[in-house]
Amino acid sequence: MTENEISKIIFDSGLKIHRKLGTGLYERVYEECLYYELMKSGLKVERQKSLSIQYEDLLIQDAFRVDLLIENKVVIELKSATESGQHIFEAQTLNYLRLGKYKLGMIINFNLPYFKNGVKRIVNGL
Numbered sequence: 355m356t357e358n359e360i361s362k363i364i365f366d367s368g369l370k371i372h373r374k375l376g377t378g379l380y381e382r383v384y385e386e387c388l389y390y391e392l393m394k395s396g397l398k399v400e401r402q403k404s405l406s407i408q409y410e411d412l413l414i415q416d417a418f419r420v421d422l423l424i425e426n427k428v429v430i431e432l433k434s435a436t437e438s439g440q441h442i443f444e445a446q447t448l449n450y451l452r453l454g455k456y457k458l459g460m461i462i463n464f465n466l467p468y469f470k471n472g473v474k475r476i477v478n479g480l
Contacts, residue, residue, distance in 0.1 A: 357458040360397065360428045365473060367391035368462050372469040381434045384464045385421055388432065398425050407453045420450055429459040433472075444476060451478035 371387045385401065392399045400423040407417040422430035431447045447459040456478060463472035 355425060357427050360424050361458060361460060361475065363395050363397065364388075364392065364424065364428065364430065364460060364462075367395065368464070368473065369469050372464055372472075375464075377434075377465045377467065379434060379464070381421075381432050381464075384434060384462075385432050388430070388462075389422060392422070392424060399423070400426075405450075405454050418450060418453070420454070427456065427458065429454065429456050431459065431461045433461060433463040434465045435463060444474065447476045448478065451476060 367388055370391065371384060375383070375387065389399055389401055401421070403420045403423040404416045405418055405420065406413055406415045408414075420429045421432045424430060429447065429450050431443060431450070433443055435443075443461045443463070447461055451457070451459045459476040459478070461472075461474040461476065463474075466472035
């Protein structure tokens, strides 16, 4: 399954959750629901995946955590915030992609009235 196929399933699952629960809940609630929906769809999903990075001869264990890692291909960063911090979320997600050597990341902010406005795809050019 390609990253684009996976991202479609992720978007559809997030939209379903947003329609049922709306905005204003903690990120953890949305994470649990999205994890549940993606597992139901048959995808391999890891929650709060801790990743290490190498800096020269130094291995930094647990350097960062991604909210969800789907099929070991797509990084999901979940938010329940106002739009004002969007550029920070994008930089954070791009760093996760670069350091983890993943191609695609998605920022999903459940705290916006229209779900599609809270979804941002981030592509790592590798």
